[in-house]
Amino acid sequence: PQEELVGKLLTEIVPVEESKGLHKLFMKALTLGHSVKETVSAEYPGSAPIAYENTVVPFGNDLVFATYRDVSESATERNRLLWLSEHDALTGIANRSKLQVSLEETVRRARKEGFLAGFVFIDIDHFKTVNDTYGHETGDDLLINFVKRVRNSLPESALVARISGDEFAVVLEGLRGEAHLRELLDEIFSSMQRPFRRGEIETSITCSAGCVLTDGTVNPDEIIRIADRGMYQAKNEGRNRYLVESIVELT
Numbered sequence: 001p002q003e004e005l006v007g008k009l010l011t012e013i014v015p016v017e018e019s020k021g022l023h024k025l026f027m028k029a030l031t032l033g034h035s036v037k038e039t040v041s042a043e044y045p046g047s048a049p050i051a052y053e054n055t056v057v058p059f060g061n062d063l064v065f066a067t068y069r070d071v072s073e074s075a076t077e078r079n080r081l082l083w084l085s086e087h088d089a090l091t092g093i094a095n096r097s098k099l100q101v102s103l104e105e106t107v108r109r110a111r112k113e114g115f116l117a118g119f120v121f122i123d124i125d126h127f128k129t130v131n132d133t134y135g136h137e138t139g140d141d142l143l144i145n146f147v148k149r150v151r152n153s154l155p156e157s158a159l160v161a162r163i164s165g166d167e168f169a170v171v172l173e174g175l176r177g178e179a180h181l182r183e184l185l186d187e188i189f190s191s192m193q194r195p196f197r198r199g200e201i202e203t204s205i206t207c208s209a210g211c212v213l214t215d216g217t218v219n220p221d222e223i224i225r226i227a228d229r230g231m232y233q234a235k236n237e238g239r240n241r242y243l244v245e246s247i248v249e250l251t
Contacts, residue, residue, distance in 0.1 A: 099161035111216030127166035206240035
């Protein structure tokens with residue numbers, strides 16, 4: 001009831017951490033002399049995160065009028081759309097857009113900090129045959145598990161992205177040299193030797209990849225072009241293999 005709230009401290013009504021944020025908002029409104037609005041999130045044990053839109057209006061004598069509106073549903077939808085703008089809906093990994101940003105940032109830091117980075121274009125061989133033979137559900141399941149094997153073969157810092165249907169890319173940083181890059185690629189290719197299973201269906205696949213080792217002296221678009229060319233060359237040479245090109249300035 002309203003009468004039970006009168007005269008109580010803010011910390012007696014809301015959790016301490018949340019009250020600190022509200023106090024700052026109250027002071028901001030009083031200092032600026034006009035209404036302010038802010039959306040904050042809160043988490044409570046046993047319930048989903050809640051988002052509140054707080055509007056505070058000053059009206060003299062250090063007093064404020066505050067309203068709180070639950071915007072959890074719209075905040076959740078915003079977060080979902082933001083996630084989808086950067087991730088592949090099927091596999092949950094980065095999409096082409098996030099890959100481009102990650103590669104540009106990695107190349108910039110490699111050039112500035114002096115480390116080696118790797119970029120890999122990897123494509124599943126004859127993936128269309130899997131879809132045509134067993135159906136798209138089996139194909140989707142294979143893609144999901146293919147991604148799991150790739151990620152398990154790489155350091156946690158690696159970014160794995162889905163470019164299109166059966167085409168993926170990897171951004172690596174802090175490599176020790178070409179031999180290190182090849183070790184990681186061998187790990188990926190070795191993981192594909194085990195068949196993929198879905199119910200009674202057992203499928204074996206191979207993949208082909210084009211790879212670039214760089215010190216950041218080549219722009220991202222050129223790195224992508226070289227890796228793409230290498231991947232198609234690997235396919236033309238018989239598939240189930242990778243080609244590496246090192247672009248490192250000698251000092």
